[in-house]
Amino acid sequence: MDLGLKGKRALAMGASKGLGRSIADAIAAEGAVVTVSGREQASLDKVAAELKAAGAAAAYGIPADVARGEDMDRLADQAVAKMGGVDILVLNHGGPPPCTASEMTEADLQKWFQHIVLSPIRITMRLMPAMRAQKWGRVIVVGSSGMQHPIPTLALSNTLRASIWAWLKTLSGEVAADGVTMNVLAPGSILTDRITQTATARAAKAGVSVEEELARAGREAPAGRIGLPKEYGPMGAFLAGETGSFITGSMIRVDGGRVRSML
Numbered sequence: 248m249d250l251g252l253k254g255k256r257a258l259a260m261g262a263s264k265g266l267g268r269s270i271a272d273a274i275a276a277e278g279a280v281v282t283v284s285g286r287e288q289a290s291l292d293k294v295a296a297e298l299k300a301a302g303a304a305a306a307y308g309i310p311a312d313v314a315r316g317e318d319m320d321r322l323a324d325q326a327v328a329k330m331g332g333v334d335i336l337v338l339n340h341g342g343p344p345p346c347t348a349s350e351m352t353e354a355d356l357q358k359w360f361q362h363i364v365l366s367p368i369r370i371t372m373r374l375m376p377a378m379r380a381q382k383w384g385r386v387i388v389v390g391s392s393g394m395q396h397p398i399p400t401l402a403l404s405n406t407l408r409a410s411i412w413a414w415l416k417t418l419s420g421e422v423a424a425d426g427v428t429m430n431v432l433a434p435g436s437i438l439t440d441r442i443t444q445t446a447t448a449r450a451a452k453a454g455v456s457v458e459e460e461l462a463r464a465g466r467e468a469p470a471g472r473i474g475l476p477k478e479y480g481p482m483g484a485f486l487a488g489e490t491g492s493f494i495t496g497s498m499i500r501v502d503g504g505r506v507r508s509m510l
């Protein structure tokens with residue numbers, strides 16, 4: 248299937264590894280121009296070279312820290328300068344630390360509000376006028392199954408992702424008639440560095456091996472296992488392509504059936 252991504256210009260944030268990288272990989276393989284972002288130039292340069300080798304029409308790496316709002320303006324402007332515009336924006340960042348709702352502090356909330364809500368909104372609003380003017384655009388938020396089924400130990404994530412989801416849903420209704428779609432791609436447990444790190448901490452606490460802990464976590468989903476990045480990214484490419492033109496304001500789950508809700 249031709250996803251219609253040849254020559255489209257994508258900016259993928261949090262794409263030095265993990266889920267953001269998996270979307271960048273899938274979009275690059277379709278012949279798009281891709282800029283990846285994260286915090287380190289060296290790792291981004293390496294990813295850009297790999298994307299180019301895997302089929303990207305061109306690939307660039309631009310460092311930016313979502314903890315700093317002003318970095319978002321610079322990232323948007325530099326991506327436009329490198330690629331001539333941004334048609335596809337993937338909003339992603341590192342995940343917040345685990346905590347229960349009772350443990351969550353105001354300082355934690357303020358810090359992670361910048362990462363999860365303010366910075367993604369700031370960069371989107373800088374790029375949105377051009378997407379609307381050209382009557383074509385795609386915004387994809389890397390979300391979490393906790394946006395539909397709050398995860399007891401991830402209170403910061405649950406709380407703040409509810410906000411970005413409500414914002415996306417609201418804005419998607421304002422821009423849909425201009426050919427701009429906005430969706431959340433919500434992962435269950437997908438094997439990335441983050442999942443390995445959190446499983447390592449839980450395994451040490453429980454006195455089991457990391458493999459045993461990953462297998463246990465996998466059994467939380469009907470699929471009975473943890474997913475792989477290559478099972479997540481292609482759905483991002485589908486949403487980003489012409490194939491996604493009538494899908495907007497939606498949350499698409501890639502979770503092995505983990506969320507049991509019918510909605």
Ligand SMILES: NC(=O)c1ccc[n+]([C@@H]2O[C@H](COP(=O)([O-])OP(=O)(O)OC[C@H]3O[C@@H](n4cnc5c(N)ncnc54)[C@H](OP(=O)(O)O)[C@@H]3O)[C@@H](O)[C@H]2O)c1
Nearest residue numbers: 261263264265266285286312313340341342436437439441
């Ligand atoms: N994997 C899962 O199963 C899963 C499930 C639910 C939700 N999620 C969420 O999905 C997102 C991605 O998860 P992941 O598993 O792919 O994590 P990951 O492997 O740790 O990758 C995180 C990415 O974000 C970048 N990043 C981290 N902090 C940043 C910052 N301050 N500014 C800019 N970029 C930053 C990292 O790049 P650098 O370190 O190079 O800067 C990296 O590219 C997270 O928000 C996570 O909570 C993941």
